[in-house]
Amino acid sequence: MRKIVAIDGNEANISCRVGVNVYAYEIIKGLHKLQDVWKDQFSVVVYLKEKPLGDLPQATPFWQYRTLPSSRPLWILTKLMPALWLSREKPAVLFSPSHYTAPLAPCPTICSIMDLGYLNSSEQFTKGTFWQLKYWSAISIFRSKLVLAISNATKEDIVRHYPSASKKTMVTYLGFDEQRFNTEISDQDVRRIKNRYDIVDDYILYLGTLKPSKNVEGLLRAFQLVVNNRRSLASNLRLVIVGKKGWMYEQIYKLVHQLKLGNLVTFTDFLPEVDKPALLKGAQVLVSPSFWEGFGLHVLESMACGTPVVASNRGSFPEIVEEAGVLVDPTSVTEIAGGIRQVLALNQKEMAVLKEKMELQAKKFTWEKASLKTLDAIKRVIDVE
Numbered sequence: 001m002r003k004i005v006a007i008d009g010n011e012a013n014i015s016c017r018v019g020v021n022v023y024a025y026e027i028i029k030g031l032h033k034l035q036d037v038w039k040d041q042f043s044v045v046v047y048l049k050e051k052p053l054g055d056l057p058q059a060t061p062f063w064q065y066r067t068l069p070s071s072r073p074l075w076i077l078t079k080l081m082p083a084l085w086l087s088r089e090k091p092a093v094l095f096s097p098s099h100y101t102a103p104l105a106p107c108p109t110i111c112s113i114m115d116l117g118y119l120n121s122s123e124q125f126t127k128g129t130f131w132q133l134k135y136w137s138a139i140s141i142f143r144s145k146l147v148l149a150i151s152n153a154t155k156e157d158i159v160r161h162y163p164s165a166s167k168k169t170m171v172t173y174l175g176f177d178e179q180r181f182n183t184e185i186s187d188q189d190v191r192r193i194k195n196r197y198d199i200v201d202d203y204i205l206y207l208g209t210l211k212p213s214k215n216v217e218g219l220l221r222a223f224q225l226v227v228n229n230r231r232s233l234a235s236n237l238r239l240v241i242v243g244k245k246g247w248m249y250e251q252i253y254k255l256v257h258q259l260k261l262g263n264l265v266t267f268t269d270f271l272p273e274v275d276k277p278a279l280l281k282g283a284q285v286l287v288s289p290s291f292w293e294g295f296g297l298h299v300l301e302s303m304a305c306g307t308p309v310v311a312s313n314r315g316s317f318p319e320i321v322e323e324a325g326v327l328v329d330p331t332s333v334t335e336i337a338g339g340i341r342q343v344l345a346l347n348q349k350e351m352a353v354l355k356e357k358m359e360l361q362a363k364k365f366t367w368e369k370a371s372l373k374t375l376d377a378i379k380r381v382i383d384v385e
Helices: 020-033 075-086 127-143 152-161 163-168 187-196 216-229 250-258 273-282 297-304 317-321 333-344 348-362 367-384
Strands: 003-008 042-048 063-067 093-096 109-113 146-149 169-171 202-207 237-242 265-269 285-288 309-312 326-328
Touching: 003 075, 003 367, 020 042, 020 109, 020 367, 093 367, 109 127, 109 367, 127 163, 146 152, 146 163, 146 367, 152 163, 152 169, 152 317, 163 169, 187 273, 202 216, 202 273, 202 297, 216 237, 216 250, 216 333, 273 297, 285 297, 285 333, 297 309, 297 317, 297 348, 309 317, 309 333, 317 326, 326 333
Parallel strands: 003 042, 003 093, 042 063, 093 109, 109 146, 146 169, 202 237, 202 285, 237 265, 285 309, 309 326
Antiparallel strands: none
């Protein structure tokens, strides 16, 4: 009898995908593409709260969706766990491409951990979000047969905080879509996107959810230094802040007013995926001064588009960027500003050298590799049991 692999697909079944949503979507899509590799060994059932969105992989004889509707919170506890236990054919493994897996399941589980930065910065979260992240993530790590970390930095944090997970944690780097993020994006597409968001000038780009860990306030203060102290480099320069509102974001808007940057800062809110490549390609530099980052997909996508990056020297960024960008101390406003100035001052020859480094670095990361490693993890758990 063919074994069953259960997947919690809710993180992928969201129209406005960011971070873990993009990861879950790409891994699910990648596993579906590998059907010919695994269909003789097992079949997949993807569990969802709502009907699958149209861009999720199509159902096949070996890939099915099961919807468990519920308006109640804690869907995993109230819907998924009972469904797994009551299934006539118990799954051989449950894969949860997120921090939260079923605490009690009739099979081994695999979870994915983005980062553990919240453990050192509880003040940057609402109490409810922090306690859920802290305790449910810990339960997921303890309960899982294998833990997938999206970078070596995340793996090191997992092992440091949960030493018993050292032998069961493996790294599955993220990837990027080479068909969408590349240096061949046309100037016409860039102009179209700039017009859509009323961007006339050259611009520095921030891309990420608006929340304290992303250090948008530090970026705003650094941008003020760039504009005020080096007008020869910063004339007609705008800061474009792209991302949906997360939590504790109000201070960001207040700071723009306090620093009198209102005429130089554009907020776009959530950016549809279709607009992202051209907006990245058109930027002078992407700046990501996060206090921590599990991977930093936007930085990888920026490098793939040939747009230089200034990124934090913490978390995963050093291993993702390596020598293909400028790394700065996120706690130092002057260092962030210095990194921006360094990129803006590059001459044509220096920029060409940097773009070559970015292209080579970006090619190290693909969704196909991530999906194959995830498939390997699933097979390992099934084979062991």
